[in-house]
Amino acid sequence: xxxxxxxxxxxxxxxxxxxxxxxxxxxxxxxxxxxxxxxxxxxxxxxxxxxxxxxxxxxxxxxxxxxxxxxxxxxxxxxxxxxxxxxxxxxxxxxxxxxxxxxxxxxxxxxxxxxxxxxxxxxxxxxxxxxxxxxxxxxxxxxxxxxxxxxxxxxxxxxxxxxxxxxxxxxxxxxxxxxxxxxxxxxxxxxxxxxxxxxxxxxxxxxxxxxxxxxxxxxxxxxxxxxxxxxxxxxxxxxxxxxxxxxxxxxxxxxxxxxxxxxxxxxxxxxxxxxxxxxxxxx
Numbered sequence: 111x112x113x114x115x116x117x118x119x120x121x122x123x124x125x126x127x128x129x130x131x132x133x134x135x136x137x138x139x140x141x142x143x144x145x146x147x148x149x150x151x152x153x154x155x156x157x158x159x160x161x162x163x164x165x166x167x168x169x170x171x172x173x174x175x176x177x178x179x180x181x182x183x184x185x186x187x188x189x190x191x192x193x194x195x196x197x198x199x200x201x202x203x204x205x206x207x208x209x210x211x212x213x214x215x216x217x218x219x220x221x222x223x224x225x226x227x228x229x230x231x232x233x234x235x236x237x238x239x240x241x242x243x244x245x246x247x248x249x250x251x252x253x254x255x256x257x258x259x260x261x262x263x264x265x266x267x268x269x270x271x272x273x274x275x276x277x278x279x280x281x282x283x284x285x286x287x288x289x290x291x292x293x294x295x296x297x298x299x300x301x302x303x304x305x306x307x308x309x310x311x312x313x314x315x316x317x318x319x320x321x322x323x324x325x326x327x328x329x330x331x332x333x334x335x336x337x338x339x340x341x342x343x344x345x346x347x348x349x350x351x352x353x354x355x356x357x358x359x360x361x362x363x364x365x366x367x368x369x370x371x372x373x374x375x376x377x378x379x380x381x382x383x384x385x386x387x388x389x390x391x392x393x
Contacts, residue, residue: 116243117235120226123247124209127223127255131208134258139199141267147192148271152278154184215257222246 114122165180209227213220226246229239 115235116240116247117230119247120230120243123250124227124230127212127250128208130255131211131258132204134255135200135203138203138260138264138267139196141264141271142199143192143196145267145270145274146195147188148274148278150191151184151188152274154182154187155278211258212253212255216253219246219249219253222249 165182167180209223213223216223222242223246226242229242
């Protein structure tokens with residue numbers, strides 16, 4: 111047995127109730143903040159926002175000297191959204207006194223708990239107040255603080271996190287994006303990944319790169335040109351070109367040419383030749 115008075119036991123019970131209320135509020139706010147974080151991160155990963163830079167500079171804490179590092183804009187926005195949702199959610203829940211919240215989920219002890227709390231605030235030490243304290247503490251042993259958690263809200267937030275978190279990671283790693291056209295509609299999704307599955311390692315074909323030393327011997331090269339002469343130069347060029355493919359003749363690189371005189375210019379002769387060929391084919 112402890113030497114606590116009934117009033118002190120009641121005060122300790124109220125402190126426990128308030129602590130459980132803060133824990134429940136923080137758990138709900140944390141889960142909702144996580145859902146907001148992954149939702150905003152997925153939004154920035156999938157839908158590019160016009161006028162918003164892809165990265166933002168932030169102080170680099172790892173650098174030995176003050177420096178700036180670039181961080182993805184979507185990650186920064188997601189963290190800020192999570193912080194805002196956490197602060198607002200926790201503040202709204204903690205505004206309501208924990209005793210009222212505890213009494214709402216444990217209606218059997220709600221009235222006695224509020225009365226005992228008011229008596230503690232008024233520093234009442236009468237026999238009637240002591241009896242109220244003892245009875246309230248004894249009834250609190252049969253209550254539970256699990257009702258302070260809104261399990262439905264927590265479950266919904268956890269489902270959102272479980273669905274959106276893998277989608278956000280997949281969209282970030284694959285570069286999947288949905289672009290918006292000028293009319294505000296969506297166009298076909300785009301991906302920054304390369305579908306090419308060919309050669310990935312050029313060194314496997316070309317071999318390892320090596321340093322090559324420049325040669326020291328100078329070689330003179332001469333290029334001869336026949337100029338832009340007339341028919342005689344063309345005829346000489348054509349003869350030289352044809353002579354390279356005979357017997358054991360030496361083959362040299364020459365400019366291809368043709369004899370000006372060998373061109374057929376008589377259209378009537380061409381027509382008669384074609385007619386003769388067709389007659390021979392018909393026979």
